[in-house]
Amino acid sequence: MTSQKSTQTMKAATAAKKLGVYLEATPAEFQEGVVSRDELNTLQNDPPEWLRELRRTGPHPRPVVAARLGVSISGLARGGVTDALTTEQIEELRDENPEWLERERATQAEVQREAERLKEAPRRPRS
Template sequence: MKAQTMKAATAAKKLGILLSAAPEDFRDREISRTELDELNANPPAWLVDLRADGPHPRDIVARKLGVSNSGLARGGVTEPLTTAEIKALLAEPPAWLVAERATQAQVRAENARVKQRNAERAAARD
């Protein structure tokens, strides 16, 4: 039986790293599920460094900044950011980041309200 493999881009996404920042021998081949599990269990130095210092993919940048991917785009952030760049933005947030974080907080609050309402309705039915 042949081992399941995935493209390097899929493996990079699952590892939470930017594919273009990964070593060439990772980028240029298929990755098996076993290899992926091993990378997660015992990450090599390059993976530890990438996860710690970046550059980070959009979804990780958005999460670290506390905004949505769309919020990053509205803020004009189109390139991957390093951990140092993210920390600098958080230390002195520009107006767009303050506004997007407020929007994200409102979305979370609304989602929590709807979830609570639905739970109350379900409890009332039972």
Template sequence: MSKPRKPQVLKPATAAAKLDVYLPATPREFQEGQVSRDELDELQRNPPQWLVDLRRDGPHPRNVVAARLRVSNSGLARGGVTEALTTAEINALAADPPEWLVRERESYAEVRREQRRIEERRRDGAG
């Protein structure tokens, strides 16, 4: 007879990444504990108020900030954004974009267009 499976647990940083939240902004219990796969699934299905608030208001991790500003993570770094930003800070940047943000958005859009073009050629050539 086989032993019952041990539930897989995630480190807080991994769980925060999967939830798209900035770990230092999460509750202390979340930062210091471990999260099972079942708990992670439950957090995604029925987020507690702290998670709802964090996703809405931030601070947000770099990948979320980059996506909301429509730039790459590298573009954020080139623009000097090294810290997590709140939704209000992201909205303020988007409303009155500095030169670096305009430049990075153009660059990112061009990279995305090129990726789509290559993918279309690959699909057309394979079909």
């Protein structure tokens, strides 16, 4: 008796997250379907034009927006950014450099410095 290996699939929302794209901006057939691991790998390694364009111009999901602005997702929310943004909107925010963005970038830099410090610190044995 040999068992058939089933194909792993994921919801479109999970696949969009793994691809770093905003689900609502993907084609309807992508949103309504399921994606197998093989299909996901193909999309990552040889993205179709719609995916390349979406990654290039957006709209981008909040994790991508946060990374491009150099802030945390929480920092975006504190700054009032709750929706997906296009590449153009991200560039405009960078150019305007509002006070909240400067503050959140400084906070993010401090968090990263602290993480590095903790990583480098010698570990104490537990007692």
